[in-house]
Amino acid sequence: MPLRHRALALGVELIALSAAALVAIIAVLGRSANGFAGTDFGSSLLPFAGAVFALVVVGAGLLWLWLRLRRWLTARFVPGAALLALGIALAAGWFALQDEYGRDLGNFRTLVGGMQEAERVTLAHQVYASYRRSDLSQAQRLLERARPYLPPVQEAAGAYGIDTDVLMGVGATESSFLPRDSKDGGRGLFQITAPPKAAVELAKERLGVEQLDLNDPRHNAHVAAATLRHYFAEMRGDLFLGLLAYNIGPKNGGLLSIMKQYGARDFATIQPYLQNLPRDYPIRVLTAALAARLWRTEGALPRYEQGDNALRIQGVGIPGL
Incomplete structure (x- = not known):
């Protein structure tokens, strides 16, 4: 495959995965902010911090798995990784249109927007x-x-x-x-x-x-x-x-x-x-x-x-x- 096609596939892959990751981060943080709402350290602040830490760990693990899967896919079909990433992004987009995600987004806005x-x-x-x-x-x-x-x-x-x-x-x-x-x-x-x-x-x-x-x-x-x-x-x-x-x-x-x-x-x-x-x-x-x-x-x-x-x-x- 020509170099420019490989670069295009990589660009699609990065954009699609970034969009999906953004939807996932907002959903997790929004749901955590709602579930652990309050000012008590033991029942609210510490569990929320734990959820953020878990999000980082899980994200790092998924990135590691993706890199291994990507190597396997591209060895067999060069655009395979980009197509899979696009499918993941489309699934994330469908999820972002659901009412449940709308509530998560509202909770996330409250978390970031504060008072x-x-x-x-x-x-x-x-x-x-x-x-x-x-x-x-x-x-x-x-x-x-x-x-x-x-x-x-x-x-x-x-x-x-x-x-x-x-x-x-x-x-x-x-x-x-x-x-x-x-x-x-x-x-x-x-x-x-x-x-x-x-x-x-x-x-x-x-x-x-x-x-x-x-x-x-x-x-x-x-x-x-x-x-x-x-x-x-x-x-x-x-x-x-x-x-x-x-x-x-x-x-x-x-x-x-x-x-x-x-x-x-x-x-x-x-x-x-x-x-x-x-x-x-x-x-x-x-x-x-x-x-x-x-x-x-x-x-x-x-x-x-x-x-x-x-x-x-x-x-x-x-x-x-």
Whole structure:
């Protein structure tokens, strides 16, 4: 066999085995992290360390066996080792698509992400629980009512790098897709009140206009998306804090000022200091965003508690998170 073919076979072999090993490592560590969860040294930390040590030993043993098997295979059929490695990778890929592996991956993310990932998971389940308590028939009527506004919302979301379903969630929470001028000064589809000047100027630039008409759903959506982009940047990409900052607005220095006042560093630590409405706002928006995603992908809003819907909905994931 030409040298370049041997090199190609070796490359396929290395890539396939590396992919399979990565799936296996995540599965083992994720399952171990879940099985030995806790802070007790004897029942949690030491067994987990033992599992990691066993993973290293088993991995070294499997590598030794592979090298011997590879020598035997290539002596009889040069691409044999590469084909076997590809088969192992395909089997690992099939396993990675199973719900069980999804749970292992979630445990692994919590293990690596530490406190931040644990907070993200906790807040995500607040959203799932809120969806479970929702009046799904009312939510379906709202989403049907939102259909005419989907094109400008999609346009605005794409223009400013905002998840479309998140922007839909903001619209649902702000106006229930019944554009109007409210008593507290909110205007139009997204109930625009006091958008940052930079966001207004950016929206004008993207729309190519000198004056905005907030009664125009397209203009309104652009201002909302530009404002979200502004607050997401201010909150360093934190979805929950960005939505909270959007709701609080610039009054009294905005969310940054409140966080500095109380020494809070994230959504979990600022929640207890807020009144009910702003505190619940990100959860309400993301519940509506989740409903919008399910409606768009499945054409229906499945009940969370029926059958395996809970795991399936969690597999769909919360928009933007």
